Amino acid sequence: MRSLTHLERLEAESIHIFREVVAEAENPVMLYSVGKDSSVMLHLARKAFYPAPPPFPMLHVASGWDFADLLAHRDRTVREYGLRLIIAQNEEAEAQGINPFDTGSALYSQAQLTDPLKRALTAHGFDAAFGGGRRDEEKARAKERIFSFRNAAHRWDPKNQRPELWNLYNAKKAKGESIRVFPISNWTELDIWQYIALEKIDIVPLYFSKPRPTVERDGMLLVVDDDRFRLEPGEEPVTRPVRFRTLGCYPLTGATESEATEMNDIIQEMLLATGSERQGRAIDKGQSASMEDKKAEGYF
Template identity: 65%
Template sequence: MVQQALTHLQQLEAESIHIIREVAAEFANPVMMYSIGKDSSVMLHLARKAFYPGKIPFPLLHVDTDWKFRDMITFRDATAKKYGFELLVHKNPQGLAAGINPFVHGSAKHTDIMKTQALKQALNKYGFDATFGGARRDEEKSRAKERVYSFRDKNHTWDPKNQRPELWRTYNGQINKGESIRVFPLSNWTELDIWQYIYLEQIEIVPLYLAAVRPVVERDGMLIMVDDQRMTLRDGEQIEHKSVRFRTLGCYPLTGAIESHASSLTEIIEEMLVATSSERQGRAIDHDQSGSMELKKRQGYF
């Protein structure tokens, strides 16, 4: 019997499914982060494949800042209903009570309170010992040096100088009480890999990834979409209608669109083949302070 060699994407798929199954077998109370973006959609698809025809044996968690695009929330709820997985949604009650928002308090404070602190609250509340995330090494330099199994202490902090060796496909999941592991099954995927896999597997995605004429404001070198009435304009700003799409999704006031006419998956892939910048350039939180992403990750951010 002649064995067929796996394609590049099949190798990545097999590696990711192996990691997901390994965590499900090794840890007592795992959870999968669901941020509703393209990487989360791929990770969810892989988890469904990993345990088919059974159900995913762990819940999905969405940390909701209350500032996500409306299309993202609609897509989240429809996806949970369609596939029947357990979806946990957590918001920081103290942050909501204080009215924390990116316009008044800035991206750094908003992200810390409504994302990082909210995530820690949820992980402590449910006692999760392993948390899947959709981060990839090609996204950003601090993520490039992080292991697949990323150790977190009892305060959920990360020390990049104290990481465990990972030889071949061997992962060290030993932890003490109160400690946890962040797990990144998509570590070795690229943005192009993600889009090619979405195309081949016909994975549903939030429509914001596809180009359409949308209301935007140019601010700090980014095109910010006006998603609801809470959008505040600065002096001299005007709302324009442009054909744009998003390479990455987050809180709408902190996420920049790109001008594009790529309204199909094949057109997006064609764009990715000639792209020379990271998708994270459209995220304000990556640039709001020196060493921004690594600092946030040290403090408990994904």
């Protein structure tokens, strides 16, 4: 008798979910944000369908303010594994004057992330989209189903979700409706890191510490990733050894000072950390139910 470890059980569950969706949905897609959770999802997807490649494309919602390292990692990964990549981007945002410096975070995330995502899902007729949401991230996520239904306008109704029993998922839906599927719902941040270490999954270098040009603003340490970063009067970039626990648009994502250059250092830091991983995201702040409101709007 061989008892499975918690990571083996989580892996088997995620693979089962990927296969159910591919068997029952007509046109699935995977939301690929290039972050650590997406990297784990991609790894699981490759395992689920091996020796076939994942039978669905990757969709990256690019805000135009992504870290350069992240885009490079994305393109390298897509090439190496022979994946099909679709990039969704709000091309008009710049003309409309939407940018992370002047635009409020609610409008910014709506215009740069939620809207292009919804448009891409509709344009390609995707009826199922894998997302990397985890239940341990946030209170509103803790109640999210693994198969989460969206109406034709991509809205989430927290009061009208299907019960999920055993490992049986009901993927039936009406025309125009779609499902958001969260194969790593039951993974915690620690599980993700342990799995990345164990499986030697290649992740964006931004998770590892390196001297980077930074400025301190509103209690956050921001990295000056390119020359579009608008410095305020008196601000002068300072090179500090920093890394990221979570990745978003670079002018909105706080770095942490760190000496962690190896995987084990990262895990060690995480285990001893006193702040939650979303602390570094300006987008999640606001009233405590804000994640729920955004989800209702169609955010992942």
